[in-house]
Amino acid sequence: MKRKVGKLRLSPNEETMLLKEEYERRRKLRLQQVREQQKYIALHIRQKVKQRREEQLHKLEEALRADWQKAQDQKMKALEKLYLSSLRAIGEGHRRAKENEPDLEALAKQAE
Numbered sequence: 001m002k003r004k005v006g007k008l009r010l011s012p013n014e015e016t017m018l019l020k021e022e023y024e025r026r027r028k029l030r031l032q033q034v035r036e037q038q039k040y041i042a043l044h045i046r047q048k049v050k051q052r053r054e055e056q057l058h059k060l061e062e063a064l065r066a067d068w069q070k071a072q073d074q075k076m077k078a079l080e081k082l083y084l085s086s087l088r089a090i091g092e093g094h095r096r097a098k099e100n101e102p103d104l105e106a107l108a109k110q111a112e
Contacts, residue, residue: 010018
């Protein structure tokens with residue numbers, strides 16, 4: 001005996017409920033996709049900001065290092081000038097001291 005197997009027709013309430021469930025399932029799936037997309041975009045933005053900040057810090061470091069090196073070079077030149085002028089002053093002082101040194105031989109002769 002064969003039975004006739006026919007399709008069961010859904011009642012209007014069941015059909016509405018199935019459509020509503022499918023709509024909610026798709027809505028949740030779309031929300032999930034949008035959230036994942038937002039996470040990806042936010043991650044990408046954070047990475048760009050981090051990279052830009054690191055580049056700016058690197059440029060600032062290079063600029064500060066160059067300024068510091070320039071200042072050190074200027075200080076070194078100033079100290080070299082001061083050192084050379086001090087050496088000249090010492091040499092001049094020795095020459096003047098020799099010029100102003102009393103002639104001991106002449107003093108000894110005068111004393112006799």
